[in-house]
Amino acid sequence: MAVARAGVLGVQWLQRASRNVVLLGARTASRMTKDMFPGPYPRTPEERADAAKKYNMRMEDYEPYPDEGMGYGDYPKLPDRSQHERDPWYSWDQPDLRLNWGEPMHWHVDMYTRNRVDTSPTPVSWNVMCMHLFGFLAFMTFMFWVGDVYPSYQPVGPKQYPYNNLYLERGGNPSKEPEPVVHYEI
Structure with a gap:
């Protein structure tokens, strides 16, 4: 009974002691602060100007996501462009994400990283690519058909055994005694 009582007292002491502990270290460094979260959807031009300033954008470039109840708030609606389209030779503050300090990130940044979706324009249009692909497949199908209709075999001589x-x-x-067999040499 005394052991159980000591265990309960120990747990209560730990609970009281942990109330005043300030968490330190890398684990709390990843926590988002209040000013990083999007604010309420801007309704007036003054609120839009404040939100544009908050995200280091010009008023002309700032456009929030529509207020459809998804929780975007005043976060800016950035163009749906992947990081592939950004200049790889520019001296970025964060080269792996191709971002500068204070620059807003896309809401779906996890989808537009360099190892995911590539939205950069292709050098050849889709019509030309499809024409090349299906033209090649049609040519190969035709060649297999020709090879099936007109087979060709390598000429061979009679099988020779030692x-x-x-x-x-x-x-x-x-x-x-068997009769002698003549083997031909090339």
Whole structure:
């Protein structure tokens, strides 16, 4: 009974002691502060100007997501462009994400990283790519059909075996001498 009482007192002491503990270290460094969260949806031009200033954007470039109840708030609606489209030779503050300090990140930044979706324009249009692909497949199908209709075989001579054309293995008489076989050499 005394052991159980000591355990309960120990737990209560830990609870009281942990109320005043300030968490330190890398674990709390990843926590978002209040000013990082999007604010309420801007309704007036003054609120839009404040939100544009908060995200280091010009008023002309700032456009929030529509207020459809998704929780975007005043976060800016950035163009749906992947990080592939950004200049790789520019001296970025954060080169792996191709971002500068204070620059807002896309709401779906996890989808537009360099190892995910690439939205950069292709050098060749989709019509031309599809024409090349299906043209190649049609040509290969035609060539397989031609090869099936008109087969070609490598010319071969009669099969040659060692040891007098395998005389004994093919059921020859061991007491009788087999006739000599002429092997051709190239």
